[in-house]
Amino acid sequence: MTFRDLVYQQTRRIPKGKVATYGQIARLAKKPKAARAVGVFMRANPFAPEVPCHRVVAADGSLNGYFGLQKLPKKKEMLLKEGVIFKGEKVDLSKSLWQETH
DNA sequence: GAGCTGACGCCTG
DNA sequence: CCAGGCGCCAGCT
Numbered sequence: 001m002t003f004r005d006l007v008y009q010q011t012r013r014i015p016k017g018k019v020a021t022y023g024q025i026a027r028l029a030k031k032p033k034a035a036r037a038v039g040v041f042m043r044a045n046p047f048a049p050e051v052p053c054h055r056v057v058a059a060d061g062s063l064n065g066y067f068g069l070q071k072l073p074k075k076k077e078m079l080l081k082e083g084v085i086f087k088g089e090k091v092d093l094s095k096s097l098w099q100e101t102h
Numbered sequence: 103g104a105g106c107t108g109a110c111g112c113c114t115g
Numbered sequence: 116c117c118a119g120g121c122g123c124c125a126g127c128t
Contacts, residue, residue: 037123
């Protein structure tokens with residue numbers, strides 16, 4: 001079991017209508033400081049549809065990377081449709097942040 | 103094995 | 116509120 005697999009597993013657990021931050025995933029993977037590495041894994045994302053990397057956002061709710069491209073508006077709506085609350089161009093973490101239940 | 107890079111996060115100015 | 120800098124970790128060259 002590599003750190004990488006652990007990250008994908010946690011990401012896959014993000015429920016519909018909620019989002020998690022890179023740092024949160026990193027913490028679940030037992031490495032609170034590895035948020036950056038998490039981003040690298042999301043970029044690679046070998047489990048495309050299986051791992052909802054679009055539900056992973058920055059610590060302040062900003063949609064970086066995957067969303068930074070021309071798909072930004074579309075992805076934003078997709079999350080919005082899932083029930084994620086947006087506050088301007090960022091996710092309202094106070095309401096849509098995934099509540100870890102382990 | 104060494105060095106560079108990045109879908110991050112937090113602190114300062 | 117915006118910009119810049121530093122530390123973190125894993126993957127690739």
